[in-house]
Amino acid sequence: MQEQLINRAKELLADGTVVRVLGWRRGDMDYNPEVAYFNSADELNDFVYNGFCGANLSKYMIEASKLEGRTLVFLKPCDTYSFNQLLTEHRVDRDKAYIIGVGCRGKLDIEKIKAQGITGITGITGTPDAVKVSTIYGDFDIACKDIRLERCHVCKGKEHRVYDELIGESADTRDADRMAGVEAIEAMSPEEKFAFFRAELSKCIRCNACRNVCPACSCRKCVFDSTKFDSAQKANTTSFEEKMFHIIRAFHVAGRCTDCGECSRVCPQGIPLHLFNRKFIKDINELYGDYQAGESADQRAPLVSYTFEDAEPGIVSERGSK
Amino acid sequence: MPVNEKTGEFTPKIVAFCCNWCSYAGADLAGSSRLAYPAEVKIIRVPCSCRVNPMFILRAFEKGADGVIICGCHPGDCHYSTGNYYARRRMTLLFSMLDYLGVESGRTRVEWVSAAEGVKFSTTMNEFAAKIHELGPNVRLEDLRCKNN
Amino acid sequence: MQRIGVFVCHCGSNIAATVDVKKVVEMAAREPSVVHAEDYPYMCSEAGQAKIAQAVAEKGLTGIVVCSCSPRMHEATFRKAAERAGINPFMVEIANIREHCSWIHKNIEEGTEKAIILARAAIAKVNLNAPLFPGESRVTKRALVIGGGIAGIQSALDIADAGYEVDIVEKTPSIGGRMAQLDKTFPTLDCSACILTPKMVEAAAHEKIRIYTYSEVEKISGFVGDFTVDIRKKARSIDATKCTGCGVCQEKCHSKKSLSEFNRGLGTRSAIYTPFAQAIPNVPVIDREACIKFKTGKCGVCAKVCAAGAIDYEQKDEIITEKYGAIVVATGFDTIKLDKYDEYAYNQSKDVITSLELERVMNAAGPTKGHLERLSDGKHPEHIVFVQCVGSRCSDERGKPYCSKICCMYTAKHAMLIRDKYPDVKVTVFYIDVRTPGKNFDEFYRRAVEEYGVNYIKGQVGKVAPQPDGSLLVQASDLLDNKQIKLKADMVVLATAIEPDPSVRPLATMLTASIDTNNFLTEAHPKLRPVESPTAGIFLSGVCQGPKDIPETVAQAGAAAVKAIGLLAKDKLTTNPCTAKADELLCNGCSTCANVCPYGAISYETKLINDHGIREDRRVAVVNNALCQGCGACTVACPSGAMDLQGFSNRQIIAEVDAICR
C-alpha cells in the first residue's frame, strides 16, 4: 500500500493539485515513524506507511490550513472523525486539504512488543498479519493481533467519514467492548476508584504530550498555560494538580473527543488517559443519547445542547457507586 | 482538617454558587425570614448557574472546600432562558466524573431554588451541611500545601 | 495595586446584634490593598454615604467594599455614591452580611467569623475589579398587555393615554375578563357591566390600542426595551373586517348545545358565538369542535345567512410578530377545581354552586335571566347557605395555602343582594373569620348583618348531603355556641378559592419571569417594587401577582402602566456593562460559545491578529454588548478561557473561592 500512496502523492504533486504532502517519514527506528511534510517527489522517497503509523494527522492540518496552497493528507478511518470535528469547529479549511483515506488493518503498539521481553530491537518488517522483529539477540515472529494498540481493539469502524479518494484495503480489528474498562472502574468502591486513579495519575510528569497530540485540545493557548484562571502550571507540585489537569482536560474535550486514542498512545508514562474521555462518552451516550463526535461536520455537540427533560445532576448519587 | 478551635469539632467549608436571579434572592428570603442554616455555608453570587465553571468547583476542592453546591433557577425559569439547562448537563457530567474518580458524590450538589423558596434554600443548606458533616473532611481533592498538618 | 476602603454597616441592630462589626473592621483592615476600614450604624443613610465620599477624597480609594445588606437591596445605592465620589461604580462590591449572615446566625462568634470571610471574599474580588462603562440600547416605544380583563384594559388605557402604542392579547373571543362575568360589585353595588363596558369600548376605540382577541402569545425573545413577540391569532373562521355583528348567524346556528364558558357552564351557546352581548370585538367565533360544518362537512347555515359574507371556514391561525419595549402581564385568575372536596357535594348536586356561578345566576343576562332559582328544579329557594374559605387557607394538597381575599366581601354582597331582592329567602353564612380590611368594607359587611338580617355563624361546614326530597342537609359547627348544627338548605354557595389562570405558567417560562409555588408571578420586591417582575421590562397587573379585588386591581394596573410608561419614555436604556468579552489572542474561533448564547450576541469576524509578533488572519468571536445580557454561558463553553465575563471574571470568582476556602 505504501508504494501506491507514494505514487499517487507524486502524481498529485506533479499535476499541481497539491503543493505539499502531509504524511509519515521513516524515523530513527522502524517503529518510530515521524510526521512530516513532503514538498517534492524526491522527499517522498522517505515516506512510510506501516503498522506503526498510528499518528493522527488531522491536527497538523490546523497549521497546514494556514499555508499557501493545498495539502495532501493521509487519514486513516478513525482520523477522519477528528478531521470532521475540526471542521465543525472551524479549525481546518476543507478547501486547503486533499484527503486520501488510507486503509487500516489496525496499528501496532511497540510497548506491547517490549512487554514480551523483547529488547535490543534493530528492525521490524512485516506482513499484514504478523511482524518479524529483528534484535541483536535474534529474530522474533509476532502475530499483529497480539500487539495492537488498545484503540484498535475497540475500533469505531473502517469507514472514512470525509475524504477525496480512498486507497487501500482495511480489515476489521474490533474484538473488545469499548466501555469495558470504564465499567470495570465504575464497579469499584469509591476507595478502590480513588486508589486506582491516584496510582495512575501520580505517574503523570506533566509533559503535556497528551495535550499536544490531541486533535480536540487544539486551543491556541491552553488554560493551563494562560493567566485567565490563575491556573498556569508548569508541573504538578501537589497530589491534586494532576487530577485538576486531567479532569479539566477531559471536560474541555467532552462531547468533542472522537476517542482517537492518541492521548494514551503517546503518554510516556503509560497512563490510560482514554479512560477519562470514555467515561464522558459513556455518560453522554447513556444520559443524552448516542453521540459520536466527528461522525459528521454538522452535528451539535451534547454540551452545547439540552432537552427540557435532561437528567438532574442528582442522578449521579442516585445511581450510586456501582 | 478544619476544626473548631474550641470544640474540636469538624467545621466544614462549604461553597455555594447562587445565581443572582433566583437562588441568591432565595437565600436573601431565607435571611429575611430568619431561616437558619449553618454558617459553614458561604455564598458566591454568579449571574447564572451556567457561569459556574468546573474549574471553580475543582479550585474550591483544591483549596480545601469540603462541599460545593450550585443553586440556580428551576429549569424553565432561567432568567436567561437556557442557562440552567447547560449548567445541568455540565454539572451532571462533572459530578459523574468526580464520582468515577472516587470522590464521594455527596460532596457536590445542584439544587434549583427560586426567589420565592426561602424555606427550600434553608432546608437544602441544612441537608447539604449535614451530609458534609457525615462525609467528614475532604482529603481526596485538596491541595495539601494549604494545610499546616 | 488597588487602594480599597471597607465600610461595615451595623444596620442598626440588624447586623450588629449578631456580628461584631468592630472585629470585622479590624480583620478587614489586615487584608491586602485595604487602606481604609470603618463601621457606621447605617451605611445607606446620607451620612453613611458621605463616609464613602470622605474616605475616597482623603485616602484616594480605587475600590470599595461595603459589608451590609444584600446587593439586591443597596448595591445600586452604593454604586451611585461611589460615582458621586469620583470612582467608577463597578469598583464597588457588597459583602452580604445581613441576609446571608447576621439574620440567620444567632451565635455572635459564628456570625462574626462568617462576616469576616464574606468581607475577605469581596475584598479579594475588588482587588481584581476593573472600571466598567455601560453601553446603550434602544427602546421600542410600544407595549404589550397580556390579558384583556379589567387589569389589562386599565393598563392599556393608561399607557395609550400617555401617547404610546399598546397591543392587548386576549385568549378568549372578547375582552372583559372575569369582571364581565360579575353581576354587581362591592361595596357600592354598582352593576359590573355598567362600569366595565365603557372601559372596553374606550379601549376598542382608542387610536393607540390594538386588540388581538382569540389570540395567544406563542414566543417571546429579546429583553427590556426590545422584546420580539410572536402572537398566534387563532382562526376565528370569521372575516372580522366584513362582520357587522348582526348576530343572525348565532340565531340560525344548528348546534346550540355547547356549554357557555361565559356562563361557567350553566347555560348553553351556539357553535358560532360571541361570549356575551357586549363582547368586544362584536365578532363571533366558530367553535370548530362543536360546529356541524367542521365536524361533518354539512350544514354551513351561518355562511348562508350572513349577509356580509363574513364567514370563512378556510381561515387559518395567523402568527403576528411584533416588537415591544415593555410587557404588562394581566392574566388574571380562575376558581380552583372542586373535585377533591367531596364533602360539599359540588359534583353531586346542581344546587351546590360556586360564588362565580352565583354571579351568573344573579345576572339578568345569565342562565336564569337573573331569577334566583335552584338549578336542579327551577324552584325558588327558601334557605341559602354560603360556605366561606372553600379551598382557601388550606395547608393540604386539596386547596391553596393563601387567603383568596375577595370571598368575604363578595359573600356579604351576595347575601345582601339576595335579602334585598327576596326578603323571604333565609341566608346563612358559615365563616372562619370575616376579613374586611378596606375602605367601607366592614361597614358593608355589618350592613348585611344589621340591616339585611343575614345570619353569620362562626364555624365551618363539615358536610353537605343531598336529601331524597331534593333539599340539602348542611352539617356544620357553631363554634361560639359550641354546637354541631344541621340545617336544611335549598342552595349552597361555595366561596371557592381563586388561583392564577393556568396560562401564566408557560407564559412565565417564555418571559423568564419568576413565579412562586402558587403560580403567582413574583414581584421584584414585595414592598418596594410590587408591580415589577424581577425580569426587567415585565410589569405585573392584577391577580396574576396575588389575590386582589377590583379597586386594587385597577390601582395596580395603573401602577404597572406608569412603570411601563417610565420605560417607554426613555429613548435609550443604559445596558449592563457586565457583558462577555473575548480575548482575541486566545480565541480559537470554534463557535462553541455562539452555540450556547441565548441572545445571538456572539458573531465571528476574520481579523488580522498580532499575536506576540505573529501576524495572521484569525476567525475570532465578537460580542455585541447591546445584545449580551451577561449570563456567562459562553465563558464556560469556551475551552481556552478566551471568553470571560466582565464583573464576574474567572479570576474574580476564583479569588472569591480562594478567600472563602482560605
Added chain:
Amino acid sequence: MSNVSKTERQAAMIREISGANPAKCMKCGKCSATCPAFDEMDIKPHQFVSYVQDGNIEALAASKSLWKCLSCFACIERCPRNVKPAKLIDAARQIVEREKGGDYLSPDEIPALLDPELPQQLLVSAFRRYRR
C-alpha cells in the same frame, strides 16, 4: 429533665405520637362540623387542639370523648390545616393506657366502655380500613 412537668411531658408525647402540630389549627371548626360522634362528646373535636396546646392533658385524659371517638378519621380527612384531631385524641388514649401500665385495654374494661347507641370503634375502624 426532672423539672419538666408531667403535663408538658404528656403534651410533647401527644405531639410525638400523633405526628400532628396543633399550632397549625386555625379554629375553623370543620372537625366538629364533620364529627358523627359530636353529640356524645364532652370535649368537642375542635377543642382537642386547645387542650393539647394549653397542656390540659389531665382533663383531656379524663374526658368521655376519648372513648366516644369512632376513629372514623373524617376530621383528619377534611381538616384544611392537617391538624388531625382524631390522631390527637388517639394519642391521648394511648397515654392513658400507657400510664395504666399496659399498652392495650384489657378485655375486662371493654364492656363498661361500650355504648349501645354507638357503633363499636373496632367495627368503624374496620369499615374505614377495608372500605376501598
